[in-house]
Amino acid sequence: MLQKPHDTSRCPETAGRAMDLELSDHAGYLRPCFTFGIIADVQYMDQDDNSNYQKTRTRYYRHGLDLLRSAIDEWNKEPVPSFILQLGDIIDGFNAQQLTSHLSLQTVLGEIEKSKAPFHHVWGNHEFYNFSRDYLKTSKLCTKQLEDETVPSLRHDGEDFYAYHFSPFPKFRFVIIDTYDLSVLGRETAKEKYQYSLKILKEKNQNEDLDDSDFPEIQFVQFNGGLSQEQLSWLNKVLTYSDENHEKVVVASHVPIHPQATDSAGYAWNYSAILSILHSHTCVVCCLSGHDHDGGYFLDSHEIHHIILEGIIETPPGSHAFGTMHVFEDRMILNGRGRTFSRVISY
Numbered sequence: 001m002l003q004k005p006h007d008t009s010r011c012p013e014t015a016g017r018a019m020d021l022e023l024s025d026h027a028g029y030l031r032p033c034f035t036f037g038i039i040a041d042v043q044y045m046d047q048d049d050n051s052n053y054q055k056t057r058t059r060y061y062r063h064g065l066d067l068l069r070s071a072i073d074e075w076n077k078e079p080v081p082s083f084i085l086q087l088g089d090i091i092d093g094f095n096a097q098q099l100t101s102h103l104s105l106q107t108v109l110g111e112i113e114k115s116k117a118p119f120h121h122v123w124g125n126h127e128f129y130n131f132s133r134d135y136l137k138t139s140k141l142c143t144k145q146l147e148d149e150t151v152p153s154l155r156h157d158g159e160d161f162y163a164y165h166f167s168p169f170p171k172f173r174f175v176i177i178d179t180y181d182l183s184v185l186g187r188e189t190a191k192e193k194y195q196y197s198l199k200i201l202k203e204k205n206q207n208e209d210l211d212d213s214d215f216p217e218i219q220f221v222q223f224n225g226g227l228s229q230e231q232l233s234w235l236n237k238v239l240t241y242s243d244e245n246h247e248k249v250v251v252a253s254h255v256p257i258h259p260q261a262t263d264s265a266g267y268a269w270n271y272s273a274i275l276s277i278l279h280s281h282t283c284v285v286c287c288l289s290g291h292d293h294d295g296g297y298f299l300d301s302h303e304i305h306h307i308i309l310e311g312i313i314e315t316p317p318g319s320h321a322f323g324t325m326h327v328f329e330d331r332m333i334l335n336g337r338g339r340t341f342s343r344v345i346s347y
C-alpha cells in the first residue's frame with residue numbers, strides 16, 4: 001500500500017504510546033455502563049509467514065488463529081463484554097488461490113463459536129477476495145440479524161449494502177457501515193453498482209493495476225471502497241434519530257474514514273462525503289476501523305476520535321493486538337493489549 005508523506009498530525013501528543021493507561025487508574029471511578037471487545041484483520045490462513053506487498057512487514061498467517069483464540073479466552077473471563085466487534089478481513093485473500101476459503105472460514109468460526117459474547121462482523125476487502133457478496137449475506141459473517149429492530153423507520157432492507165445499527169445500552173448506538181458498497185470487489189460484473197464503481201475507480205486511477213495508487217487521490221485503489229448515496233442517506237437517518245434521542249454513536253467500518261488517521265492510502269474513496277454526514281450531527285463520538293495494520297489515531301475538528309485497530313496479521317508471536325472498551329457516560333477507556341494502544345476517549 002502506498003504510504004502518504006509522513007503526517008505527524010495523526011499522532012498528537014495526547015494520543016501516543018506515552019498515553020498508555022493503566023485501567024486501574026480508573027478502577028473504582030464508576031462501573032462502566034457496558035464493555036465491548038475489538039479485534040481486526042486476523043487474515044487467517046494455514047500457510048507459512050510471508051511479507052506484505054511492500055516487503056516491509058511480516059504477516060503471520062497461521063499464528064493469527066492462536067491470537068484470535070487467546071483474545072476470546074480473555075473476553076470469556078468475567079465480566080464478559082456485551083459484544084465483540086470484528087472489524088473485517090477475518091481470513092486472508094490467498095485462501096481463494098489455494099481453494100481453502102471455506103475451510104479457513106470454518107476454522108475461524110469454530111473459534112468464534114466458543115465466545116460467550118456475540119460477535120458483530122464487519123466486511124473487509126479480504127472477505128470479498130474469498131466470497132461473493134451474495135454468499136456472505138447467507139454466511140455466519142452476516143450478523144445483521146442483531147440489528148435493533150425497534151425503530152422500523154431505520155430499516156433499509158431493499159438496499160444492497162451490509163450496514164445496520166444496534167443499541168447495547170440505553171443512549172448508546174453502534175452503526176456498522178459498508179465501506180465496500182461502492183467497490184469492484186464482491187459484486188457481479190453485470191450489476192449496475194459494479195459498473196458505476198469501476199467507472200469512478202478508473203476515472204481517478206490511471207494505473208493498469210488498480211491496486212496501485214495514483215496521486216493526488218491515492219485512496220482510489222481496488223482494495224478500498226466507499227459508500228453509495230443510498231447508504232449515506234441511511235446513515236444520515238440513523239444519526240438524525242440518535243441526535244434526537246441524545247444518543248452517543250460509535251461508527252464501525254473496515255476501511256478508515258479519516259485520511260489523517262492513517263499514513264497509508266487505505267481510507268475510504270468518498271471519505272469527505274462520509275465526514276460531512278458525521279459532522280452534521282452531534283451524536284458521533286468515535287469511528288473504529290481496521291485495514292491499516294499499523295493502527296492509527298486522529299481526533300478530528302468535530303471532536304470525533306478515529307481509531308484504527310492494529311492488525312492481528314502483522315502481530316508477531318509474543319505480542320498481541322486487541323482491545324476491550326469500557327464505556328462510561330462521559331468517556332470510553334480502551335484497554336489495549338500488546339500492540340494496541342490504550343486510550344481515553346472523552347466526549
Ligand SMILES: Nc1ncnc2c1ncn2[C@@H]1O[C@H](COP(=O)(O)OP(=O)(O)O)[C@@H](O)[C@H]1O
Binds near residue numbers: 001126211213293
Ligand atoms: N502498492 C500496491 N500496488 C499494487 N498492488 C498492491 C499494492 N498494495 C497492495 N496491493 C495488492 O492489493 C491487494 C490487497 O493488499 P493487502 O496488503 O493484502 O491488503 P490489506 O491491507 O487489506 O491486507 C493484494 O492483492 C496486494 O497484492
